[in-house]
Structures are given as structure tokens and as C-alpha cells.
Amino acid sequence: MEAVSSGPHPASGFLSSFKRRLSSTLKFQWGVYSKPSPANTLEVFNLFCFCLIIGAAIGGLLHVWMVYNLNYQPFPSMVVSSTWGCIIVLLLLLLHPVRCVLSISVPSLGTKQGRKILISTALVIVVTSCIPNMTRNLSRSVDMIKCSSHSTAERILASTSQVSNALHDMKDFIKTIPNIVNSDRFLKIEQNVNVEEMKRGIRNASARLKAEFKAIQDTLEVTGHVTQKVIASSFIVLLLGSSVSYLVRYLTDLKHDNVCQTGRLQELLRARGVEELPEAYRKRLVRTRGWRMTQIELRRCLWGGTILGFYCLVCALVLGLDHLIYYVLQTSLSWTQDIPEVNTIISLRLKITILIIGLIRKPVGEMNKDYRYGILLLPPDCVRPLSPPDPSVLSTTAALFLTALVMILGEVFSRRIRRKICSSFYRDREEERALYLRDKILLKLEDEGKIS
Numbered sequence: 229m230e231a232v233s234s235g236p237h238p239a240s241g242f243l244s245s246f247k248r249r250l251s252s253t254l255k256f257q258w259g260v261y262s263k264p265s266p267a268n269t270l271e272v273f274n275l276f277c278f279c280l281i282i283g284a285a286i287g288g289l290l291h292v293w294m295v296y297n298l299n300y301q302p303f304p305s306m307v308v309s310s311t312w313g314c315i316i317v318l319l320l321l322l323l324h325p326v327r328c329v330l331s332i333s334v335p336s337l338g339t340k341q342g343r344k345i346l347i348s349t350a351l352v353i354v355v356t357s358c359i360p361n362m363t364r365n366l367s368r369s370v371d372m373i374k375c376s377s378h379s380t381a382e383r384i385l386a387s388t389s390q391v392s393n394a395l396h397d398m399k400d401f402i403k404t405i406p407n408i409v410n411s412d413r414f415l416k417i418e419q420n421v422n423v424e425e426m427k428r429g430i431r432n433a434s435a436r437l438k439a440e441f442k443a444i445q446d447t448l449e450v451t452g453h454v455t456q457k458v459i460a461s462s463f464i465v466l467l468l469g470s471s472v473s474y475l476v477r478y479l480t481d482l483k484h485d486n487v488c489q490t491g492r493l494q495e496l497l498r499a500r501g502v503e504e505l506p507e508a509y510r511k512r513l514v515r516t517r518g519w520r521m522t523q524i525e526l527r528r529c530l531w532g533g534t535i536l537g538f539y540c541l542v543c544a545l546v547l548g549l550d551h552l553i554y555y556v557l558q559t560s561l562s563w564t565q566d567i568p569e570v571n572t573i574i575s576l577r578l579k580i581t582i583l584i585i586g587l588i589r590k591p592v593g594e595m596n597k598d599y600r601y602g603i604l605l606l607p608p609d610c611v612r613p614l615s616p617p618d619p620s621v622l623s624t625t626a627a628l629f630l631t632a633l634v635m636i637l638g639e640v641f642s643r644r645i646r647r648k649i650c651s652s653f654y655r656d657r658e659e660e661r662a663l664y665l666r667d668k669i670l671l672k673l674e675d676e677g678k679i680s
Contacts, residue, residue: 262331262653264324279320282330287313298457325475328653333471335649338642341470343532343632345463347539350628352459354543357621358550360449367442368612369557375610394597401595478650479657482664485647489513492659496666506672514644525640532636540629547625550617558614564606573600 257274266272291309294300319326336342477484489505497505505513514525579594635642651658 258652261327276321279317279327282320283313283317286316293460298460299453324653328650329468329471329475331649331653332474332646333467335642335645336467336471336474338635339639339646340532341463341467342642343536343635343639345460345467346628346632346635347536348459348463350543350625350632351539352455353621353628354546354625355455356449356453357618358546361615361617362550362553363444364615365554365557368614369561372561372606372610372612376606379607379610397597398595474646475650478647479654482661485643486661486665487512487514488644488647490651490662492662493665496662497669500666500670502669502673505669509669509672529636529639532639533633536629536632536636543625543629547617547622554614554617561606561611561614565611573598 257278260266260271260274261278263271266275287309290312291305294305294308295302316330320330337345474485497503575596575598577596579591581591
């Protein structure tokens with residue numbers, strides 16, 4: 229019986245070949261992108277295509293951000309984003325440091341600067357959504373109170389007309405009695421209340437109060453939009469500024485962020501016969517491919533978590549206040565609507581008798597009449613629907629803070645990635661930094677007497 233030899237599966241062979249080709253292509257592309265100047269026409273073409281893709285992506289993100297977050301018009305946003313996209317393509321194509329700064333800005337989003345952007349975004353969303361909503365609900369409540377007061381005042385003023393009607397009816401009734409010739413001698417009716425003037429004063433006061441609340445609400449909305457634009461622009465500038473500052477310190481200061489135990493450093497130490505690091509450097513140096521965190525990195529994470537918790541508490545208080553105001557006002561509105569109408573009755577009971585010969589009383593007329601009017605505390609036409617809190621604000625804010633929390637845990641690795649990007653752009657400088665760290669380790673070993 230012949231033995232059938234089983235060779236490698238065609239699919240696995242194709243997959244491994246694809247991975248090798250993809251890895252070599254990415255390494256070649258990154259080498260061209262991180263190189264100070266391209267060596268031939270192929271590298272120039274690849275660099276131009278890569279910079280064009282980056283510029284188009286940044287321009288598209290800028291357009292979406294301006295239209296949907298900063299509330300700009302689409303056409304001006306398209307012009308601005310297209311202009312900046314072309315500028316970025318030219319800068320990336322011509323300037324090697326700009327490519328490095330833009331590259332280290334991406335992992336910088338996972339560091340303190342990135343958390344600042346997320347926290348500021350959460351604060352702006354909460355402030356621009358919750359505070360105007362609270363102002364809107366309070367303004368509507370004041371409008372309902374004004375409308376209710378106006379309606380109550382009108383009904384109270386209308387009650388004076390009922391009293392006047394009762395007096396006029398009584399006067400007319402007296403005139404019907406034949407024995408009384410002229411009732412004006414003892415019954416005079418005067419009404420010195422200017423009802424229309426009082427109504428006009430109430431309307432003017434209500435209009436002034438409504439205009440003041442409208443002005444405050446408009447001011448808060450405009451201030452919120454301006455603050456959102458200023459803060460967002462400021463933190464983008466700070467992000468790029470921090471990337472530039474990191475690159476400058478990387479190139480000018482050999483001590484800056486030189487705490488990584490790289491493969492090149494181990495090769496340099498083994499060439500001098502050093503196989504084991506000193507105790508101090510074993511705790512201080514970080515393996516670039518490991519998961520271990522130093523004590524400094526742990527303290528930095530704890531401090532970042534504390535600051536994040538403080539800002540989270542501030543946002544939670546504002547969100548809670550928005551929900552509390554809506555709940556209290558909605559409960560008060562429901563309670564007020566359940567109050568029944570107050571009905572008032574003016575009863576007029578009049579009986580006139582005459583005395584005959586000083587002994588006999590003879591009734592000559594009798595009047596029984598009721599005058600009704602009602603006062604409703606909150607008429608239906610005065611009810612204004614309250615604006616409930618936007619549930620998307622709570623979910624968006626929670627997602628931003630959760631992302632910031634994850635970024636605190638990943639900040640260590642973002643810093644390591646940022647350093648590796650700089651080392652790939654400036655290989656000669658990385659060699660100098662490795663030599664500097666090697667000399668310090670050798671000096672420490674000489675002080676300890678382990679090498680001579």
C-alpha cells in the first residue's frame with residue numbers, strides 16, 4: 229500500500245506569502261516615509277501617494293468636524309478643509325520634521341494631550357446642552373407663572389364687573405318699585421378701577437420679563453458655541469505643540485525619554501561584556517516590547533485617573549442638576565394642573581317693605597339673584613411643554629470618559645510608540661542616545677566595582 233505524503237495546504241501557503249508581501253510592502257513604505265529624502269523616482273511617487281492619502285483624510289475629518297460639531301456651513305467648511313488638505317500634503321512632501329511631528333501626534337492622542345481633548349469635548353457637550361436646557365425649562369416655567377398670574381388678575385378684575393352688575397341690577401329693581409320715585413338720591417354706583425390700564429401694565433411687565441429671559445438664553449447659546457470652537461481649536465494647537473516640543477527635546481536632550489531597554493542597547497552592552505544590568509537600571513528601564521510598567525508610570529496613571537474622576541464628577545453634577553430641574557418642574561406642573569377651579573358666587577338677597585300707618589309692614593318687592601365666576605390657577609392655554617434632558621448627551625459623555633479611562637491605561641504604550649516613531653525617523657540620533665545610556669550604565673557598573 230503506497231503512503232500518501234501530505235504537503236502544506238495551498239490556502240495556508242497563500243496566506244503566509246500574502247503576510248510576507250504585506251509586511252515587506254509596509255516596511256518599504258514606512259522606510260520611504262520616515263527617510264529624510266527619497267532616493268529615486270519610485271520612492272518619490274510612493275511618498276507623494278502616501279502624503280496625498282494623509283492630506284485627504286485630514287481634510288475630510290476637518291470638514292466633518294466643522295460641519296457637524298462646530299456648526300459651520302458646508303461650503304465654507306469644504307473650502308477651508310480643502311485648502312488645509314493641500315497645505316498639509318505640501319508640508320509632508322517637502323519637510324521631513326513635519327512628517328515626524330504629524331506621525332507622533334497620532335500616539336500623542338493616547339497621552340495626556342489626547343485626554344485633554346476628550347475631557348474638554350465632554351465638558352463642552354455638557355455645558356452647551358445642559359445649561360441651555362435648564363435655562364429653557366426655567367424660562368418656560370416663568371412663562372407659565374406669568375400667564376397664570378395674568379389670567380388670575382384678569383379674572384379678579386372681571387369679578388369687579390360682576391359686583392357692578394349686581395349693583396346695577398339692584399338699582400334697576402329699586403326703580404321698578406312705584407313707591408320709590410328716584411333711587412339716585414341714596415344709591416350711587418361708581419367704578420374707579422381702570423381695568424384696561426391694569427391689563428396693559430400686566431402685559432408690559434410680562435413682555436419685559438420674557439425679553440430678559442430670551443436675551444439670557446441667547447447669550448448662553450452664543451457663548452457655548454464660541455467656547456466650543458475656541459477650546460477645540462486650542463487643544464488641536466496644543467496637541468501639535470506638544471508633538472513639536474517632544475521632537476525638539478528628543479533631538480536636543482539625550483536624557484529626555486531615554487529610559488527604554490532597546491535591542492540596540494543590549495547589543496552595545498554585550499559588546500562590552502555586560503550581560504546583566506545594575507539593580508537601579510533594572511527597575512528604571514522599560515522593555516519596549518514588554519507589558520511591565522515602572523513605578524513612575526504607575527504613579528502617572530493614578531494621578532491621571534484622579535484628575536479624570538474630578539472632571540467626571542463635575543459633568544455628573546451638571547447632568548444631575550439638569551435632570552433634577554426637569555423632574556421638579558414636571559412634577560410641579562402635574563400637581564398644578566390637578567388643582568380644581570375655584571368657583572365664587574356673589575348672592576344678592578334684597579327685600580323691600582313699607583310701613584303702613586306705622587303698624588303694618590307690607591312687602592313691595594323682593595330680589596334673589598346669584599352672580600358666579602371662577603378662577604383657574606393654571607388655564608390650559610398657559611401650559612408650556614418642558615424640554616426633557618437629551619439622553620444622547622449622557623451616553624456621549626459616558627463614552628468619552630470611558631475612552632479617556634482606557635487611554636490612561638494605554639498611555640504608557642502610547643509613549644513608547646511615540647518614542648519608536650522618533651527613533652525610526654532619526655536613526656543616527658537614536659544611536660547617540662543608545663551610546664549615551666550605555667556609557668551611563670558602564671559608569672554605574674564601574675562605581676559598583678563589577679567591571680574595570
